[in-house]
Amino acid sequence: MCADLSGIEPVIYKSGINVPYHWWAGDTASAFLTALRDRQTITAIKCGSCGMVFVPPRKTCPQCFTPNTQWLEVGPLGTVTAFTVARKQLAAIKDTVPVVFALVKLDGASTSMLHKLLLQNPSLAKAGMRVKPRFAQDRTGTILDIQGFEPA
Amino acid sequence: MAKRVAVVGTGQTFHKSHRPDVNGQELINEAVQRALEDADLTLKDIDAIVIGNMDHFEGINYVDCWSVDGSGGTMKPIIKLTTGGTTGSTLAIGGYHITASGLFDKVLVIGWEKNSESDTTGAITTAFDPVWDRLVFAGAIAALAAEGMAYMTEFGITDRDAARVSVRDRKHACNNPHAQLRKEITIEDVLASPMLSDPVHLLDVCPRTDGACAVIMASEDVAEKICPNPAWIWGTANRHTYTYVGDFKLGEIDSMKYAAAELWKKCGIREPRKEIDVIELYQPYSFAGIIWIEAMGIIPRGKGSEYIWSGATDMGGELPINPSGGVIACNPIGATGLIRCAEACGQIRGKADQRQVPDVKLAVSTGFGGCYWTDILLYGKKKPS
Numbered sequence: 001m002c003a004d005l006s007g008i009e010p011v012i013y014k015s016g017i018n019v020p021y022h023w024w025a026g027d028t029a030s031a032f033l034t035a036l037r038d039r040q041t042i043t044a045i046k047c048g049s050c051g052m053v054f055v056p057p058r059k060t061c062p063q064c065f066t067p068n069t070q071w072l073e074v075g076p077l078g079t080v081t082a083f084t085v086a087r088k089q090l091a092a093i094k095d096t097v098p099v100v101f102a103l104v105k106l107d108g109a110s111t112s113m114l115h116k117l118l119l120q121n122p123s124l125a126k127a128g129m130r131v132k133p134r135f136a137q138d139r140t141g142t143i144l145d146i147q148g149f150e151p152a
Numbered sequence: 153m154a155k156r157v158a159v160v161g162t163g164q165t166f167h168k169s170h171r172p173d174v175n176g177q178e179l180i181n182e183a184v185q186r187a188l189e190d191a192d193l194t195l196k197d198i199d200a201i202v203i204g205n206m207d208h209f210e211g212i213n214y215v216d217c218w219s220v221d222g223s224g225g226t227m228k229p230i231i232k233l234t235t236g237g238t239t240g241s242t243l244a245i246g247g248y249h250i251t252a253s254g255l256f257d258k259v260l261v262i263g264w265e266k267n268s269e270s271d272t273t274g275a276i277t278t279a280f281d282p283v284w285d286r287l288v289f290a291g292a293i294a295a296l297a298a299e300g301m302a303y304m305t306e307f308g309i310t311d312r313d314a315a316r317v318s319v320r321d322r323k324h325a326c327n328n329p330h331a332q333l334r335k336e337i338t339i340e341d342v343l344a345s346p347m348l349s350d351p352v353h354l355l356d357v358c359p360r361t362d363g364a365c366a367v368i369m370a371s372e373d374v375a376e377k378i379c380p381n382p383a384w385i386w387g388t389a390n391r392h393t394y395t396y397v398g399d400f401k402l403g404e405i406d407s408m409k410y411a412a413a414e415l416w417k418k419c420g421i422r423e424p425r426k427e428i429d430v431i432e433l434y435q436p437y438s439f440a441g442i443i444w445i446e447a448m449g450i451i452p453r454g455k456g457s458e459y460i461w462s463g464a465t466d467m468g469g470e471l472p473i474n475p476s477g478g479v480i481a482c483n484p485i486g487a488t489g490l491i492r493c494a495e496a497c498g499q500i501r502g503k504a505d506q507r508q509v510p511d512v513k514l515a516v517s518t519g520f521g522g523c524y525w526t527d528i529l530l531y532g533k534k535k536p537s
């Protein structure tokens with residue numbers, strides 16, 4: 001379908017709004033992120049009722065609806081449960097493509113964490129492969145304090 | 153035939169200017185846990201969830217999805233409602249409709265906001281028409297100020313008269329541990345506070361707040377089993393009158409006038425001022441405390457200021473307004489209209505502690521949206537016929 005625009009100049013307005021959001025991570029996420037930044041350790045939180053071990057950590061178990069309080073260390077080794085290779089450079093992708101996005105289940109965790117694989121050749125990515133984190137030199141308290149995961 | 157619906161439990165956070173210790177869903181969880189405790193229910197008892205906020209205040213969309221740890225929505229029917237400033241009151245009305253449908257016996261209704269996470273005026277502006285309003289729009293306060301100015305011009309009141317409303321609400325807020333601003337102020341304080349947008353001073357307007365509120369509604373089949381003295385919802389009404397900023401009638405709010413008139417008619421209220429025991433008014437700035445109670449039919453047009461000065465709307469007066477301290481003391485926007493509902497129901501249930509108005513049989517809560525929309529709800533101690 002094509003609109004007939006003969007005789008019409010479609011006027012377009014570009015957005016001039018830039019809202020400076022800033023998000024509070026909260027105490028649970030902050031404990032994880034500061035341990036990552038200061039000690040290069042990956043921590044998890046465990047549900048006292050069902051025993052699920054969450055990475056990223058969450059304050060409440062979604063199944064049991066009870067507060068999680070028991071912190072533990074997981075990894076650093078983990079297993080790739082799924083991955084994809086992004087090949088088109090989009091505004092939202094900060095790295096130069098191809099980028100391998102992967103879900104990594106750290107040893108001791110029940111849930112997988114979304115991150116990236118650092119591979120010379122993306123075709124080497126495989127579900128089930130064992131990986132270890134590479135920590136960033138300059139760490140600022142975000143999940144990018146792990147640069148990515150590389151083959152163990 | 154629709155089921156009758158009652159509020160059987162409510163919960164709120166202790167609202168603050170900012171809550172760096174929790175993220176959005178963790179904040180939500182605090183209110184939900186308190187509401188479940190108040191109703192003596194567990195999450196297993198909840199059949200459906202209605203949740204809402206103003207996405208653009210946090211810049212994180214789809215709260216119905218990402219907040220299930222906090223809301224309890226894991227593997228339950230959950231839906232989001234969002235209507236700007238009226239979000240909280242829309243949640244109350246939507247929760248009422250869903251419960252009245254008879255399809256769900258117990259519905260958990262949640263409103264929340266983390267206003268500290270954005271620039272409020274920048275975020276609000278994204279709700280306005282990009283072609284006609286945005287390029288010349290000075291934000292929510294300026295739109296309210298235009299209404300105040302129009303009313304002042306017509307009836308000759310001053311900013312001193314409006315300040316009396318702020319003084320009332322801030323005094324009432326001292327009785328409410330959940331309110332954000334709990335310090336009394338004087339008329340002189342209001343008049344000496346910075347002029348934000350003529351004639352509106354800083355202390356004439358609401359703050360920005362982080363907070364959440366949860367309300368549990370139950371159908372008539374189970375309500376009295378859960379709670380011996382629930383707050384029954386007698387009726388609701390709402391009106392939208394607006395497309396562009398120039399559309400609304402300045403100095404008399406049509407959406408309130410017609411919504412209230414419909415509600416009184418539906419519920420058989422002939423003299424609202426005499427029959428209603430307490431009002432929780434969504435009043436984002438002081439002038440609205442005068443103008444909007446006229447539109448509501450509480451008192452004749454032009455007499456609002458006199459009525460406020462008489463003390464009739466103070467605690468102990470003929471018709472106390474905002475025993476909670478209202479919006480001027482606390483405004484987590486997506487929760488604000490639902491807090492009015494929770495507070496009105498607390499009054500009916502005799503659970504308002506320090507801020508309790510004696511012997512409340514009928515209570516009203518309202519909601520207001522940036523586009524001069526109004527929601528209004530009436531609650532009763534008696535089961536409606």
Ligand SMILES: [Zn+2]
Binds near residue numbers: 051052063065
């Ligand atoms: Zn659990």
